[in-house]
Amino acid sequence: xxxxxxxxxxxxxxxxxxxxxxxxxxxxxxxxxxxxxxxxxxxxxxxxxxxxxxxxxxxxxxxxxxxxxxxxxxxxxxxxxxxxxxxxxxxxxxxxxxxxxxxxxxxxxxxxxxxxxxxxxxxxxxxxxxxxxxxxxxxxxxxxxxxxxxxxxxxxxxxxxxxxxxxxxxxxxxxxxxxxxxxxxxxxxxxxxxxxxxxxxxxxxxxxxxxxxxxxxxxxxxxxxxxxxxxxxxxxxxxxxxxxxxxxxxxxxxxxxxxxxxxxxxxxxxxxxxxxxxxxxxxxxxxxxxxxxxxxxxxxxxxxxxxxxxxxxxxxxxxxxxxxxxxxxxxxxxxxxxxxxxxxxxxxxxxxx
Amino acid sequence: xxxxxxxxxxxxxxxxxxxxxxxxxxxxxxxxxxxxxxxxxxxxxxxxxxxxxxxxxxxxxxxxxxxxxxxxxxxxxxxxxxxxxxxxxxxxxxxxxxxxxxxxxxxxxxxxxxxxxxxxxxxxx
Numbered sequence: 001x002x003x004x005x006x007x008x009x010x011x012x013x014x015x016x017x018x019x020x021x022x023x024x025x026x027x028x029x030x031x032x033x034x035x036x037x038x039x040x041x042x043x044x045x046x047x048x049x050x051x052x053x054x055x056x057x058x059x060x061x062x063x064x065x066x067x068x069x070x071x072x073x074x075x076x077x078x079x080x081x082x083x084x085x086x087x088x089x090x091x092x093x094x095x096x097x098x099x100x101x102x103x104x105x106x107x108x109x110x111x112x113x114x115x116x117x118x119x120x121x122x123x124x125x126x127x128x129x130x131x132x133x134x135x136x137x138x139x140x141x142x143x144x145x146x147x148x149x150x151x152x153x154x155x156x157x158x159x160x161x162x163x164x165x166x167x168x169x170x171x172x173x174x175x176x177x178x179x180x181x182x183x184x185x186x187x188x189x190x191x192x193x194x195x196x197x198x199x200x201x202x203x204x205x206x207x208x209x210x211x212x213x214x215x216x217x218x219x220x221x222x223x224x225x226x227x228x229x230x231x232x233x234x235x236x237x238x239x240x241x242x243x244x245x246x247x248x249x250x251x252x253x254x255x256x257x258x259x260x261x262x263x264x265x266x267x268x269x270x271x272x273x274x275x276x277x278x279x280x281x282x283x284x285x286x287x288x289x290x291x292x293x294x295x296x297x298x299x300x301x302x303x304x305x306x307x308x309x310x311x312x313x314x315x316x317x318x319x320x321x322x323x324x325x326x327x328x329x330x331x332x333x334x335x336x337x338x339x340x341x342x343x344x345x346x347x348x349x350x351x352x353x
Numbered sequence: 354x355x356x357x358x359x360x361x362x363x364x365x366x367x368x369x370x371x372x373x374x375x376x377x378x379x380x381x382x383x384x385x386x387x388x389x390x391x392x393x394x395x396x397x398x399x400x401x402x403x404x405x406x407x408x409x410x411x412x413x414x415x416x417x418x419x420x421x422x423x424x425x426x427x428x429x430x431x432x433x434x435x436x437x438x439x440x441x442x443x444x445x446x447x448x449x450x451x452x453x454x455x456x457x458x459x460x461x462x463x464x465x466x467x468x469x470x471x472x473x474x475x476x477x478x
Contacts, residue, residue, distance in 0.1 A: 005393040118364070122357035132456050152403035155396060160387060161414055168431050175438050182446055186453025199454070206446050214443065217436035224432070258430070281431070 005157055017086040021093055028062070029055050039195050049108040056101035057189065058201060061181055063094040064147075065205040068178060072216035074297075078286060081297050088154040091174075095151035098144050136188035143180035146173050164280060182206055226256040230331050239263055239323070239332040242352055245270065250285030250294070255334045261321050263330060264289060264305055269345035271305040272321035272332060278303075279316065307342040328352045367408075374411055375404030382415045 008014075032055040037045055046054070067090045073080040110117035121141070127133055150171055159167045185202050193199055230236045237255070240263075245251040250262035252275050260275040262285030273294065275285045282298030289295075293302040293311060303310055303318050310316040319336035320343045337343065379397050383390045390397075404411050 004391070005389050005396045007396045007399055116361065118361045119355070119357045122360050123355060131452060149403070149406050152406055155399055155403075157387060157390065157396065157400060158403060160389070162410065165430070172431060172434065172438070175442060179442060179445055179449070183449050183453075186449050187456075190453050191457055193457075203450055203454075206450060210439065210443050210446060213435070213439040217432075217439055220432055221436060258433075 005155070013082070014086050014089065018089050018093075021090060025059060025063070025093065025097060028059050032058065039197065041194070044194055049104065053101060053104045053108060054189065056097055056104055057185075058198065060094060060098040060101055061185060062201065062205070063090070063097060064178060064181055065209055067091055067094055068174065068209055069212055072212040075216040076212070076219065078297070081286075084298055085300065091147070092151045092154055095144075095147040098147055102141075102144055131187075134187045136184050136186075139180045139187070140184035143177045143184060146177035146180070150174060150177075159280065164278075168280065178209075223252070224254045224258075224260070227253050227332070230326075232326075233331070235335075236324075236331040236333055239272075239330040241328045242270075242325070242330065242348055243328065245330075248289060250275070250287070251330075252283065252285035253332060257334075260285070261332060261334070262294070263323065263332070264294060265348070266292065266305060266345070269347045270323055270325075270330065271343065271345045272323045273303060273305060273308045274318040274321075274336065276318065277301050277316075278310075278318050284318070306345065307340060309340055325349070325352070368405055371405035371408035374408040375401050378404055378411055378415060386415060 033048075033051055036051060036054070040046070067087060070080065070083045070087055070090070074084045106117050106121075110120045113120040115123065121137060124137070128135060150173070153162070153167070153170065162170065182202065185198070189198055190202060227237045227239055230238050237253070239253040239261070240251055242265075245263055245265045247265075250264045253261045253263060253272075255261065261272050262275040262283075263270055263272045266289055273284065275283055277284055277296040277298065279296065279299055279301045282296045282301075284294050284296055284303065287295045287297045289305075290302070292306070293304050295302050301310065301316060302314070303316070306320075308318040308320045317339040319339055320341055321336060322333040322343065323346050324331050325346065325348070379400065383397070383400075
């Protein structure tokens, strides 16, 4: 980052996003408390505390499933990108709901223990050798700890402090949290679920999530096949043709070393910059053009096409690349220019436009 | 002392150490490692939970005493890791859920309510 940190960089869209999310959470909790008892037989009615534990627990699981769907949905269909922009607040709210579940459990099951509630929590349920009655509480606690670490490191400071690769690796532990949460539910609440609601939520949610992530990974794998080298000049690669550059967006060119370049067309000229945003490696090639800058679709970071630098007062930079035309074919030098190198946009001859 | 008590004690020690490191970092380290933090105070309390939880990582980065690398990562290793992780999760989640569903006690009937009261006497008939 290059400007002074603020607690939260509020924008109108973030306020709307958070308001809708919080309203959804409130509606779910109220609805669950009101309608869940009607689905149970009179002899199996739950007390209010147990009902609240289940309301918070299912809400946290649902939120975790939904927040994990946003990434692959945005990869598969650009219309879901707005959901991605404020995903960190979604994660923090998920953590708060999960914390409410934990507090409700403490208040009900451990409030009257002669031991410290934490010792009691770890002391109960220690039959790890038996699948029937497998201790599900530690699984949920481990999932919650991961959510807590991720929520606590969601401010941009952490991204800068830990460096993007370390921060991203840390935040990929959310997948482990999901597996632990599924285990927590599968060996816990699912065992005495009296209706089809919880099995449907867990099996359906996990299944949809798996399908979306695998579909997104498959699509990325196909798209990331490296561009071929030019026959005439092996040091350059064939990036595509002028017609391949979509209007208003970038042509993404995968390179053999795993990186990728985005080629944009603006005012009848072509420019090439790294496809990876300096913030969180978002795909710049899927971003919009605005006033000579590419706007990252993930968090709105901007870079000038001519030199890859963010406009003042920001200081982020991405690499530019040399390109040239062979007829209508775009040739790209896969070696990045040093950061901050200005390049002249490559004018497209009128006859090849 | 039980395993549970030792676990809790270790957790408390971790948090106490983290609190010390976190407060010291906010007072003496933050301005040195990140220029964007200079003159910004409102966001600092938000950092404390992360500093407490991840204090070994904080010490490591603090001792490096260099600003975060501004050269962006050119390779998307995480994309490859993502594909591998979700292939593994396809198997893992199926196993977890399959086991959980198999273990369910399907045949336990939900009890219906029964009115409890004195047995009907002959006089009532």
